[in-house]
Amino acid sequence: MLRTHTCGQLNISNLGETITLCGWVQKSRDLGGTTFIDVRDRYGLTQLVLNTDTDANLRETGKQLGREFVIKVTGNVVERSNKNTKIPTGEIEIAVTELEILNVAKIPPFLIEDETDGGEELRAKYRYLDLRRNPIRNNLVLRHKMAQEIRKYLSDIDFIEVETPVLIKSTPEGARDFVVPSRMNPGEFYALPQSPQTFKQLLMVSGFDRYFQIVKCFRDEDLRADRQPEFTQIDCEMSFITQEDILNIFEGLTRHLFRTVKDLELGDFPRMQYADAMRLYGSDKPDTRFGMQFVELNDVVKGKGFSIFDNAELVVGINAKGCAGYTRKQIDELTEWMKRPQIGATGLIYARHNEDGTLKSSVDKFYNEEELAKWSAAFETEKGDLILILAGETDKVRKQLNELRLEIGGRLGLRDKNKFAPLWVLDFPLLEWDEETGRYHAMHHPFTSPKPEDIALLDTDPKNVRANAYDLVINGTEIGGGSIRIHDRALQSLMFKHLGFSADEAQKQFGFLMDAFEYGAPPHGGIAFGFDRLASIFAGLDSIRDVIAFPKNNSGRDVMIDSPSTIADAQLNELKIKTTVSLS
Amino acid sequence: MLRTHTCGQLNISNLGETITLCGWVQKSRDLGGTTFIDVRDRYGLTQLVLNTDTDANLRETGKQLGREFVIKVTGNVVERSNKNTKIPTGEIEIAVTELEILNVAKIPPFLIEDETDGGEELRAKYRYLDLRRNPIRNNLVLRHKMAQEIRKYLSDIDFIEVETPVLIKSTPEGARDFVVPSRMNPGEFYALPQSPQTFKQLLMVSGFDRYFQIVKCFRDEDLRADRQPEFTQIDCEMSFITQEDILNIFEGLTRHLFRTVKDLELGDFPRMQYADAMRLYGSDKPDTRFGMQFVELNDVVKGKGFSIFDNAELVVGINAKGCAGYTRKQIDELTEWMKRPQIGATGLIYARHNEDGTLKSSVDKFYNEEELAKWSAAFETEKGDLILILAGETDKVRKQLNELRLEIGGRLGLRDKNKFAPLWVLDFPLLEWDEETGRYHAMHHPFTSPKPEDIALLDTDPKNVRANAYDLVINGTEIGGGSIRIHDRALQSLMFKHLGFSADEAQKQFGFLMDAFEYGAPPHGGIAFGFDRLASIFAGLDSIRDVIAFPKNNSGRDVMIDSPSTIADAQLNELKIKTTVSLS
Known part of the structure; x- marks a missing residue:
């Protein structure tokens, strides 16, 4: 390794050791004969002391240093006279004997400090510099910890993570699918999944019993602060369970996350009927703080x-x-x-x-x-x-x-962002009326089962049919939701009929799933949490942007890499497509 | 829960308990007055005994059962007279008191047994049934365990998993990019990543120090047994390290996986120069078993x-x-x-x-x-x-x-598939001559650094410039490779020049990365393993297909969901593209 320690590691117990650190120059103060430098890496900050009076090499190299230069220093760990009790390394400093510049740095376009002077657009263009700032990096470290704990919790109770495909099939429901032209199958397209819904249900038909995945999903819709064209779901499905089992397990997961990542003990989550949430809060995701x-x-x-x-x-x-x-x-x-x-x-x-x-x-x-x-x-x-x-x-x-x-x-x-009020909202309506298309849509999705006692209402009073569907809400944000699914071909067909599909359309689009139901499909249900939203709540942020390493802006652009972009005609030709818009 | 236990759980210590199981009928034998049923789930197989002589309900329901029916049974755990020592539940059976059919099943198109009679195409179409077979499901359980251990090992040594974007930018190097038309930016396209290469390097510029990700990548090229249009990489990058550090850490990871998942202790991995591998085996991935x-x-x-x-x-x-x-x-x-x-x-x-x-x-x-x-x-x-x-x-x-x-x-x-011979192949050439385009290509990728002592040869003898690049080979299969990267703008520009890029092209495509190198880029390097290939080696398979839940065939088709497929004209119009091929 180029270094013996990281910049967050050394303390009073290392006194007298000769060590080597690598990192970025956070700041440098020349006090005439002595130069103090703060060197920074992911792990922390260490103070360096250069005796420039007696060492000409150090003096010359030290003079060249600017903010964000990458350096490698060797020296001895000594006790500081002026201790900083706020940081773990604050009792020591390094009396530098060797200083090497590993890379120079231009003056950054904004301050690499916890509070920066950079505007949103500038920081987006130089995202790699914004990511150097502690608050942003800490969000991603938090997200990593959450992902680790989610996987541990679910694996320990027999869930298996299975990767489902990213290149799937477009559906008429999916007006907001991103599509991918196929070179090997000209004129045909894959779609990127809005969720792995049908695949996880097929895994239940396959007997996988308990599936999960932390998985990228895609939706080509107009963007807001809490929407991104690509987002990440904690996606789960279980067989031979009731709604009660799912609520208990995922309430357990959520409590586990708060306990292990935020050291917070949440009690039992309150539950509320959808109808009551609407009556008492006018929302299906009430902020119950x-x-x-x-x-x-x-x-x-x-x-x-x-x-x-x-x-x-x-x-x-x-x-x-x-x-x-x-x-x-x-x-x-x-x-x-x-x-x-x-x-x-x-x-x-x-x-x-x-x-x-x-x-x-x-x-x-x-x-x-x-x-x-x-x-x-x-x-x-x-x-x-x-x-x-x-x-x-x-x-x-x-x-x-x-x-x-x-x-x-x-x-x-x-x-208060430091207070957390979780709430289960239960018994959502199965259908909602869509003024625009003049027909009913599935409120959750077409695979959600109606409550058995309400099935008879499908013909007479569709809007009052309740679904076996539930959402988890924290602080007025919908963290996720799920449902007990239909596992019977006849009921699934009936559902498609009520959603305005002809039998042919239903078979063409979802035949594989309905066929699968005929070969021994177990009762099953599941849930999906929005991981970006959950992480942003943990981080106390209003937007999901800063829990995503490289987010896109409101026009779906990555301004750092300048994407999307035009592609070569040769490539379009090979894909057998052309664009119908002329770009001046 | 619908059940009290799984079908793999009960043994002699449960004698006398009243339990409930759910699962699939594996087989059923009517011995006149007594019916024996094997019920199966992910966890195992349990024998049920129905006394059809004395219980008319059991007799009637039992009669209806066929292979792969989904059932729920309640009964008492009793000792078997005829014990099966081959399975954990083989000492007991369930004297059934209640039997419920949760779902019926048509006769499966092939046998759901370890050895099946189904051909490859039929099994692909009914993948959800093929996944019920133990050997296939075991592959995916193995893969899950490997992923868990990889994440644990890397997280324990300070690697952070960061999700990089799936919707990125197409490059001229990327003739085999899948592209995604943007509705919000008509005429422009995203590309799906062939690897997160530039993003992980930017994370190093951002000071993330140790990054990893188990991540889907995409390549639109002609397929073979060990290629899929979407595949999964174990992707890693580190700062302030030497090649030796990377080899040690990822050799450690590989040994950890063999130890924890296969209970095999591999010794130190041999190392070989690329030139020696070619001389002694005629291959850069020799099978050294x-x-x-x-x-x-x-x-x-x-x-x-x-x-x-x-x-x-x-x-x-x-x-x-x-x-x-x-x-x-x-x-x-x-x-x-x-x-x-x-x-x-x-x-x-x-x-x-x-x-x-x-x-x-x-x-x-x-x-x-x-x-x-x-x-x-x-x-x-x-x-x-x-x-x-x-x-x-x-x-x-x-x-x-x-x-x-x-x-x-x-x-x-x-x-022998049960013998494992790992090998590091070192010092790959930086460039390889491409007859087709009449110019040099980067053998690894354009971001790989040349050995400092060979830089002078770039002008005089390009094909003999060695790179700081390395591959891990196991049993003649390339598991993955990596390199120490260029972290200096001038050297990166020189590299693009030698690859035939004009300065403009280089800036247009990779300007964001070269710009980033000017703001304090640390020395860094990394490696990526093909997770599908590694899993297939662990599973003893020649193809990666059966370590993937829903693979595509050699034409890039998912025959189960029938994808890719045509999409509606309305959707094409909204995306401002049209296809130039007519589908009859």
């Missing part, structure tokens, strides 16, 4: 002549605790914020529970003190609280009020 | 009037030990085999060391007994040995003699 549950007011407020409430399908609100001091201006701003197209509320009704005990609403004309007392009782307000109310179509106002609840929760500091 | 090294005869045979030898650049042979008894016909057949176009030898000269001590050659006219004694000395023959000799251009005859050596080694039973 704080309460502020919805209170429905139809019984309390209707029939008093206030047409907005009287005509509304649902009147619902929250108690913004301690916000009665909001000025009229602040409430107006909040109302405007709610009216933005992204949220689309038509207005915001409020009622203050003043410090003097009086109640005051924005609709005093329709509701007297006695009526407002009923509101206060419904919201369990105390002095200083602020009631915020929306009215309108049930689905819409719930969605809008969810946004308001999260906003107020954030303002009140109730969304 | 057996000797039979090449013997060069130019000094011995030239100048005796035999023009074939006299005109040859190289006369070289092997001693096929104990083969003197080969008949003339057998030798003629061997000669014909060598003349096939795949090998292309022009002829085969032989000499027998007869049991009576006499020497007899096919060219007695030119070489008398005294001359043949020199041959015998050169090959160290004993009575009963057969000398086989080729003559011609050095590179060609070495390649041909390599084929002959492997063939004879196989016939002599010297290529």
Whole structure:
């Protein structure tokens, strides 16, 4: 090796040893006759001392050093007079006898420090320099530890990691498939998997019993902060189990991760019906780090002549605790914020529970003190609280009020990144109506089984058929979800029929799976966690970008390598395709 | 859970317990009044006994059972009168009280047994049934164990697993890149990585110090038994190291795998110069399970009037030990085999060391007994040995003699699948001449560093420049290879120049890497093992197919899911591409 130790390794127990370190120059201070250099590697930082007064070689080489130069030094471990107790190597320094420059460095385009001066775009272009910064590298070390613990936990309970193919088949469901032209099969395409769903089910048919994989998946859709065209799933499937088994095992996995990686002990995870999550939080992924549950007011407020409430399908609100001091201006701003197209509320009704005990609403004309007392009782307000109310179509106002609840929760500091509130959401609907295509879509995916007692509703009341489907939510983020699958050909065919497939289409696209069901398919189910999201929650980040070594931007571009890019005509010719867009 | 135990779990210590098992019917024998059923899952096989005489329910359900039906049984663990000592559950059986059919099964298209009657194509189409067979499933369990041990070994010595992107950039070097049209960037394409080479080097520039990844890679080239369009690499890179460090660490990893997974203790791995491997075995991946090294005869045979030898650049042979008894016909057949176009030898000269001590050659006219004694000395023959000799251009005859050596080694039973002969091959040439394009190609890849003492030869004698490159070979199969990389922009530019890149092309394709070298790149190097090949060697297989859950055939097709396939015009339109081939 070029070195005897790393830059994070030496301490007082190494005094007197002659050692060699390699690393990057973090900073250098020339104090006239003595130069102090901090040398950095992945493992830490060590202080070097160059006696430039007495050693001409050290003086000459030392002079050339700049930030981020790569150096190799040999020297003796000595005790520091001025100790730094904040770092493990802070009690010692190296009295350098030999200094070699292994590589020079241009001045970096931004500071390689925990707090940098580089903007997002610049850091993306020089991602390899951004990755030198401790916070980013620590995220990836964290991610590595998580992956190790996930594999250990699952392997210890008989799960086998099986690699499923990346070059698979496009499906009509997969309008957002990335496709790959085949040179050996001209005119035909592979697709990249949005998930290994059908393969893991086939592994159950094969008797693998317990499968998992930490696996890249792909989706060509418009990107947001928490979406990337390629992302990583913790993908699992089990045979001969019930929903209860899956919840227990993956709750166990999640607790194990928090325990081993973050040294946090989470208790039993609460569980909630999908219908209750929608009613109490207006979301299928409620942030349960704080309460502020919805209170429905139809019984309390209707029939008093206030047409907005009287005509509304649902009147619902929250108690913004301690916000009665909001000025009229602040409430107006909040109302405007709610009216933005992204949220689309038509207005915001409020009622203050003043410090003097009086109640005051924005609709005093329709509701007297006695009526407002009923509101206060419904919201369990105390002095200083602020009631915020929306009215309108049930689905819409719930969605809008969810946004308001999260906003107020954030303002009140109730969304602490160091607090973790997991929640199982159960009994999702099987189908959801898609306005755009005018037909039902599978809410989870077409292989999810309906609850047996609801199968009869498929014909009469499809939207109320519940699925054996579940999601794990942490802090309002969907970490993943799964379901008990269909393992019966007839039921799977029925499902495809209800999703608008003809028998022919279903057979053409998913015949291999339905055929497999005829050769002894066991009852099975599974779950998949978004690994990027889980890692970002562990790292306390809002975006998944910085738990990914080389992420893409919102246009799906890697600006560091400048990809995607045009390819040579010869290559297009060989693939028997051409582009229909002219690039000037 | 649906079951209390698995089918591999119960033994004499469970006697008297009431248990529930789930699994597949392996076979069923009705002995009139009693039915014996073997039920199978991933973990093993358990014998069930149905008293059909006394229990009408069991009788009726039992009657319906066929091979591969999925069942759930409850019963009592009782001692078998007729014990089977070959399986862990062989001392007990289950006296069944309840039997439920969880799913029916059609008659499988081939036997789900260790030895099956299904042909390759049929088994590929019903891969999910082939995967039920113990030998195939065991391969994947083996692979899982290997992956676990690899990750454990590397993580324990500070390697971090980092996921690199799958959607990257196509390069002109990458005529065999799979490409992916970008919907968001019409007319532009991603490429799938042939390896994460540039990304792992960037991670070294980022100071990650020790990186690894078990990662899918892609190559769109014509397929053979040991090639798949998607394959898996154990990919590694380290900073501040020498070649010696890399060899030691990855020899350690390989020994660890043999120890933990196969319970085999391999000693120190021998090392050989590339030049010696070519001289002694005619191959850069010699099978060293057996000797039979090449013997060069130019000094011995030239100048005796035999023009074939006299005109040859190289006369070289092997001693096929104990083969003197080969008949003339057998030798003629061997000669014909060598003349096939795949090998292309022009002829085969032989000499027998007869049991009576006499020497007899096919060219007695030119070489008398005294001359043949020199041959015998050169090959160290004993009575009963057969000398086989080729003559011609050095590179060609070495390649041909390599084929002959492997063939004879196989016939002599010297290529035992249970014996493992690892070998490091060192000091590969940096460049190789490509007849087709009329220029030099990088033998390993363009990022491999030349030996410093050979850099001067780049201009004068490129083909004799040696690289800091190494391969690990086991049993004649290249398991993987690596190199110490270039970490200096000027040397990397020089390398691209010698590979025929203009400065512009080099910058356009690999500018991001060369730019990165200017910001403090550490000395670094790495290695990548082919995980599929390594697993196939561990499993004792000739092909990598059966260590892959869902492999593709020689045309790159997955015949089970019927992929690749055509995609909808709407999808092509959205991607702004069209195909230039019409599919009838």
